[in-house]
Amino acid sequence: MPGFLVLAGVPVVAGVVAGFWRGGSLDGIAGGFRGLWLLWLAVGTQVAHAYLGGGAAFLALTFLIVLGWVAVNLAGFSPGMRGGAGLVLGGAVMNGVAIAVNGAMPYSAWAAEVIGLPAGSATAKNEPETAGTRLMFLADVIPVPGLQKIVSLGDVAISVGSALLIAAAMRRHPRKEGEPS
Template sequence: MGLTVLVLVAAFAFGRLAGGPGPLAAPSVRRVSLVVAALGVHLAEPLVAAEVAYSYPMCMAISATLMVQFAAGNLRTPGVALAAAGVCANALVVVVNGAMPVSESAAARAGISVERLALDTDSRHEPLDGATRMAPLADRIPVPIPGHREVDSLGDVAIAAGAGLYAFSAAYRRRGIFTESGIMNRWEPAERC
């Protein structure tokens, strides 16, 4: 999550610097209720985790389904498909393993102790080992953000990149890069949304 926030802030700031001052022109998105529903599923999961077996994999599968539907309605919106692919990658590795595998060596490289990971008491995460399926999609990328160290997956990186692309396109004032037809116009800004 920290990586996504960092990328969002940096992309937005870079977009404002590169595009100059002026009003924001965020690309329009449709069916936002699907994203709200996906977030709601994640917020509700801890409340039912004790009573519902495999609640976390089910939560991830439902979220991925909702995000695919959201992306299908917003294919021309910068970053949406990339973020949805990241959610699907995370859901896939969680569903096939029952939890998100975490590389303890990547955590050590990020500056996180094994005790702090608490993998033995966390039902959403498990240690990455030889029995892990789809290991390349697991949490194995150390991200030593100052003040917030974490281990991320390829899906997390895709979510951060998609969110950053959307934030940049929202902040960039000269909208000629992202036009409805997908054609780049270097000389004249596209019409405002």
């Protein structure tokens, strides 16, 4: 679970740092989004999935919740925010396709070896690649050794998109002269 929290938290922190660096303020986040409870619900759904299993149903529910949040907010998004949201949704689609064609998110045996995951281990969210695995390039193929995690291109797109979305949202309310960072 700590690895999940780090992977979920780094894009948020990176987005806030980039937002401040570009002259933005947290007011753009605090007052700029509707339905933030939907994002908390999506996080809760992911945590439940990690602990309870549930296969593709929990992941599909998470994707639908995030899609609903984007739909509620899209009209108020700046072009930069729309770009970030597009990356998040694109990453979700990449992950969803990999899961849909394989029944679960496969992971690379090589990446598992890099992080020290025992061969053939299955989790609530992942299964090892097999000869029948399809679209392996969309699967979890990028090892993150310090966190003992494997991520996908979709995960990277979601993380980068989240950071861009936050940074762009912060620009909606620039810092005033003399305001602390």
